[in-house]
Each structure stands twice: as C-alpha cells, then as structure tokens.
Amino acid sequence: MAVPTLDTAVVDELVAICGEENVLTGRSALFNRARVPAPFPLHRWEQFTPQAVVLPTSTEQVSAVVKLANRARVPVVPRAGATGLSDGAVPIRHGILVDVKRMDKILEIDVDDRTVTVQPGINMMKLSQRLQPLGFIYPDDPASYPCSLVGGRIGTSGFSLISGRFGHTRDLVISFEIVLPTGDVIRVGDGGGRKIRKSSSGYQLKHLFMGHQGTLGIVTEATLELVTRPEAEFSAFFSYPSYLDAWRATGEFARSGLATLAGVVLFDEQKVAYLRRDDEAWIPAPDWVKSITAVAMYGQKDEVRAGAKQIMRIAKANGSTYAGDEVSQGDWWSRHDRYATPLHGRTRSGQAVLMSWHCEDAAINHSQLPAVREKWHWIVDDLRRRFDTFDDWGMFSYTNGAFRPGGDYLTEIDVGIWEQRYDEEMWAAWVDAKREIARVAIEHGGSMSSCHGSCREGEVDLLPLELGGGFDVMKKVKRVLDPNNVMNPGKYLLDQAYEEEA
Numbered sequence: 001m002a003v004p005t006l007d008t009a010v011v012d013e014l015v016a017i018c019g020e021e022n023v024l025t026g027r028s029a030l031f032n033r034a035r036v037p038a039p040f041p042l043h044r045w046e047q048f049t050p051q052a053v054v055l056p057t058s059t060e061q062v063s064a065v066v067k068l069a070n071r072a073r074v075p076v077v078p079r080a081g082a083t084g085l086s087d088g089a090v091p092i093r094h095g096i097l098v099d100v101k102r103m104d105k106i107l108e109i110d111v112d113d114r115t116v117t118v119q120p121g122i123n124m125m126k127l128s129q130r131l132q133p134l135g136f137i138y139p140d141d142p143a144s145y146p147c148s149l150v151g152g153r154i155g156t157s158g159f160s161l162i163s164g165r166f167g168h169t170r171d172l173v174i175s176f177e178i179v180l181p182t183g184d185v186i187r188v189g190d191g192g193g194r195k196i197r198k199s200s201s202g203y204q205l206k207h208l209f210m211g212h213q214g215t216l217g218i219v220t221e222a223t224l225e226l227v228t229r230p231e232a233e234f235s236a237f238f239s240y241p242s243y244l245d246a247w248r249a250t251g252e253f254a255r256s257g258l259a260t261l262a263g264v265v266l267f268d269e270q271k272v273a274y275l276r277r278d279d280e281a282w283i284p285a286p287d288w289v290k291s292i293t294a295v296a297m298y299g300q301k302d303e304v305r306a307g308a309k310q311i312m313r314i315a316k317a318n319g320s321t322y323a324g325d326e327v328s329q330g331d332w333w334s335r336h337d338r339y340a341t342p343l344h345g346r347t348r349s350g351q352a353v354l355m356s357w358h359c360e361d362a363a364i365n366h367s368q369l370p371a372v373r374e375k376w377h378w379i380v381d382d383l384r385r386r387f388d389t390f391d392d393w394g395m396f397s398y399t400n401g402a403f404r405p406g407g408d409y410l411t412e413i414d415v416g417i418w419e420q421r422y423d424e425e426m427w428a429a430w431v432d433a434k435r436e437i438a439r440v441a442i443e444h445g446g447s448m449s450s451c452h453g454s455c456r457e458g459e460v461d462l463l464p465l466e467l468g469g470g471f472d473v474m475k476k477v478k479r480v481l482d483p484n485n486v487m488n489p490g491k492y493l494l495d496q497a498y499e500e501e502a
C-alpha cells in the first residue's frame with residue numbers, strides 16, 4: 001500500500017510557514033517518523049507513515065501549521081523524542097507530523113522564583129547538565145532520560161524513577177503553553193500565573209492537557225521546577241529467597257515515611273531468572289536469590305545518612321540480605337542505560353536473536369500484586385506455549401505515589417518478541433494478550449497504565465471499562481476542542497466522539 005501524497009498546495013504552504021529546510025517529504029524522513037520502540041507490526045509499516053514532516057522553531061509556526069491542517073482537513077501528529085511506548089506519536093491516519101526537536105532552547109532560568117522555562121524539544125539530561133553547575137537539577141528522571149523530551153513527557157504524563165522524593169512530570173511542570181487543535185494558543189497551569197504552583201482560580205486545566213497523547217494540542221513552551229541539587233544519594237539492593245518475602249519487605253520500605261525516599265523497586269522471580277540468563281551486566285547472584293528489592297534516597301547529607309540507617313534497620317527486621325555495593329550502586333547508576341533494552345535479546349534456549357521488548361505498565365496496589373503477578377505470568381506463558389516467538393522477561397513493581405510512596409506501584413511485565421517472525425496470527429494473539437493483561441489490572445482495582453498511556457491496540461478497547469462515565473466526558477471535551485478531528489486522530493477511541501455526533 002503506497003502512502004497517499006499530500007496536496008502540493010498544502011506542502012507549499014508548509015514550506016512558506018516553516019522554511020524549506022524544515023519541511024521533509026522524502027521516503028526515509030517519513031518512514032523513520034513512523035517507528036517507535038514498542039512492538040510494531042513491521043509487516044504493515046506503510047499504514048503508519050506521515051505524508052510530510054515539519055520541524056518548526058516557534059509557537060507561531062506550530063499554530064500556523066495547525067490552522068492549515070484545519071483548513072485542509074489533514075491530521076497533525078506531535079512527536080518529541082519518539083520513545084513513547086503507547087504509539088501516541090505514530091501517525092495512524094497519516095497527515096503532517098510536527099517534530100518538535102528543533103524547539104530545544106532554554107528560555108529562562110529564574111533562580112529567585114526557582115523555575116526554568118524551556119521549549120518542548122529539550123531533553124532532561126541536557127537540561128540538568130546546564131543546571132548542575134548552578135546548583136540545581138530538573139529531576140524528571142525516566143529510564144529514557146537521555147532520549148525522551150519535555151514535550152513528550154507532558155504528552156504522556158510521564159513516570160519518574162525518583163518521584164517518591166521529587167514528584168512526576170505532572171508535579172514538576174508548573175505551567176505550559178499549548179497550541180490547541182484549532183491553532184489558538186493558550187497557557188495552562190493550576191490557575192493563572194506562569195510560575196504559580198498552587199492556585200484555586202477556575203478549572204485546573206494543566207491536568208486536562210497532561211497525558212493527552214497529543215490529542216488535545218501541541219505544547220510549545222513549559223515552565224518547570226528548578227530543584228536544589230541534592231548533596232547525597234543512597235541506593236541499596238537486597239536479596240530474598242522468594243517473591244513473597246521480597247514483596248513484604250518492599251511494603252515495609254515504602255511505608256517507612258522517610259522524606260528522602262525516592263523509590264522502592266521489586267524484581268520478581270522471573271525477572272531475576274531473566275537477568276541471570278540474558279543480562280551480561282548483571283553480577284551473578286547465588287542460586288538461593290530468587291527476588292530482589294532496591295531502595296533509593298536523595299537529599300542533604302545529614303538526612304540521607306539518617307534515612308539510610310533506618311532503611312538498613314527495616315531490611316534486617318524483614319530478613320533481607322544486602323546485595324553488596326557493586327550491585328547497589330552500579331545497577332542504580334546505570335538506570336538510564338536501559339534504553340538499549342528494546343534493541344536486543346536472547347531466546348530461552350540461548351539463541352541470540354533480535355528480540356523486541358514490550359512492557360505493560362499498570363498501576364496496582366500493594367495488596368493486589370501477588371494475585372496480579374500470578375495471572376499475568378499465566379497469560380504470557382500461554383502465549384509462549386502457542387508461539388516460540390514470545391518470551392517472559394519477568395516483572396517489576398515500582399512505588400508509584402509522588403512524595404508519599406507506599407500504596408500503589410507501577411507494575412510492568414516485560415515480554416520479549418521475535419519481531420522478524422511477525423505475521424497476522426501472531427500479532428492478533430499478542431494484541432489479545434495485552435488486552436487480557438490490562439483487564440486483570442482493572443479487575444484488581446488498578447489502572448492499565450501508570451506511565452506510558454493506554455492508547456495501543458488491545459488495551460485501548462478497555463478504556464471505557466476503566467474510566468466509566470469519564471470516557472464520555474473525554475469524548476465531549478475532544479469534540480469541543482477539536483471540531484475537525486485533526487489533532488492526532490484515531491487515538492484513544494476518540495473517533496467515536498465524531499461518529500456519535502454524525
């Protein structure tokens with residue numbers, strides 16, 4: 001199937017708005033902007049390519065592109081670092097792809113009021129490199145830290161690995177400017193005031209435009225928290241003879257009430273087995289080690305020292321065995337190197353093949369973790385029995401609450417997939433399994449996505465089940481803000497809003 005070409009008059013107008021060097025229509029530019037790291041039906045690649053790519057440099061250009069899209073009734077899809085795992089930046093109805101990577105400037109650092117204002121194309125690593133010599137950081141810290149961008153973090157309402165101490169994207173972004181689906185430009189925060197953290201004025205619109213997967217507009221500028229650089233960091237890994245021992249200890253660490261606690265992670269038995277088998281970097285653990293927990297803390301030296309002592313006391317009381325400094329520090333420090341994970345893997349028989357990685361990322365309460373774990377592994381085992389192209393790479397759970405970790409956990413099951421063998425039968429089985437994994441999360445009182453978004457094939461079918469009447473409100477909001485359905489159409493079942501109207 002060939003990609004439908006865009007009207008030349010539309011392309012000419014894009015060139016007039018953004019400049020010739022910022023409009024791409026060549027095959028490789030289009031095909032590269034269709035790809036994402038999540039499993040992708042490669043055998044149907046052409047169905048997901050844009051018709052033109054623009055790289056704007058200003059809010060005015062983005063606004064003019066969106067207004068043109070409305071006149072020409074062509075879809076517009078925002079794309080930042082393209083590391084999203086929910087297909088949000090995949091142009092499933094073709095159209096104009098707005099790549100924000102050239103909007104990467106730091107516009108203002110305000111040391112007095114503790115804010116930094118940026119364009120959406122900057123990544124957190126570069127931002128923090130600029131801030132650190134000044135004694136600050138921007139602590140939105142996903143595993144994709146070096147490659148995801150501020151615009152995409154807002155588009156997904158991202159999860160930060162050190163959120164227990166510093167909060168998630170939604171907590172760290174104070175306000176932002178957004179080009180609405182009609183091309184109008186507004187600024188949203190809790191209320192008004194670009195640098196105001198708490199306001200009771202009107203609706204809390206920041207949250208409506210946080211995590212919408214590019215369906216409600218394109219963020220063109222954001223004002224973020226400037227956080228004092230912590231003096232000290234503490235990380236410790238502990239080993240356990242069973243998952244349930246590690247699960248109980250994880251709960252105790254997370255409920256400790258320590259203000260420096262940034263996160264607690266729990267690796268289950270299948271994850272430890274996978275690491276032993278597949279990860280050359282994993283320092284071999286003795287055979288009795290079946291499950292692992294990890295704790296991380298940040299703050300001033302005195303508070304971290306005292307907190308670390310308390311963590312060691314809790315560990316001792318819960319039968320934990322310290323895994324040693326090499327694992328504790330080495331593994332925590334390499335948390336940002338995980339972006340290579342989707343790029344390779346091995347089959348269970350040890351055969352080295354190109355295996356893609358996929359993870360479901362539900363939010364599950366602590367009390368429900370053992371039951372959910374059992375059901376999820378069963379679903380993936382069933383897939384493995386039917387197709388040798390899937391592998392179970394284990395589960396992990398990560399404290400999900402910002403500032404007060406302890407209740408619910410981002411819970412992922414990682415699945416290896418031998419993508420070169422994809423065909424329609426395998427893809428359909430995969431989509432069914434994803435839907436069932438999501439259903440288990442909802443049935444246990446959870447949410448099917450804690451950080452990536454739930455707009456992929458499979459789980460998206462259950463959005464009305466998870467949100468109930470909230471999904472009807474979503475459709476109404478979409479129809480009002482995007483009357484022509486140009487802004488990232490086809491996502492989150494939102495086409496239904498227009499079908500119902502018709």
Ligand SMILES: Cc1cc2nc3c(=O)[nH]c(=O)nc-3n(C[C@H](O)[C@H](O)[C@H](O)COP(=O)(O)OP(=O)(O)OC[C@H]3O[C@@H](n4cnc5c(N)ncnc54)[C@H](O)[C@@H]3O)c2cc1C
Binds near residue numbers: 087218
């Ligand atoms: C190895 C790996 C590890 C990961 N670890 C984490 C993790 O720890 N925590 C986590 O939260 N995620 C993680 N992710 C997922 C991904 O990095 C996040 O979802 C991230 O927030 C996406 O940012 P991005 O810049 O790549 O956005 P993209 O993938 O380009 O876009 C994501 C969504 O945002 C929309 N969007 C992009 N730019 C804008 C804009 N300017 N305005 C409005 N909407 C926009 C897009 O349309 C799309 O729907 C990981 C991914 C990988 C591959």
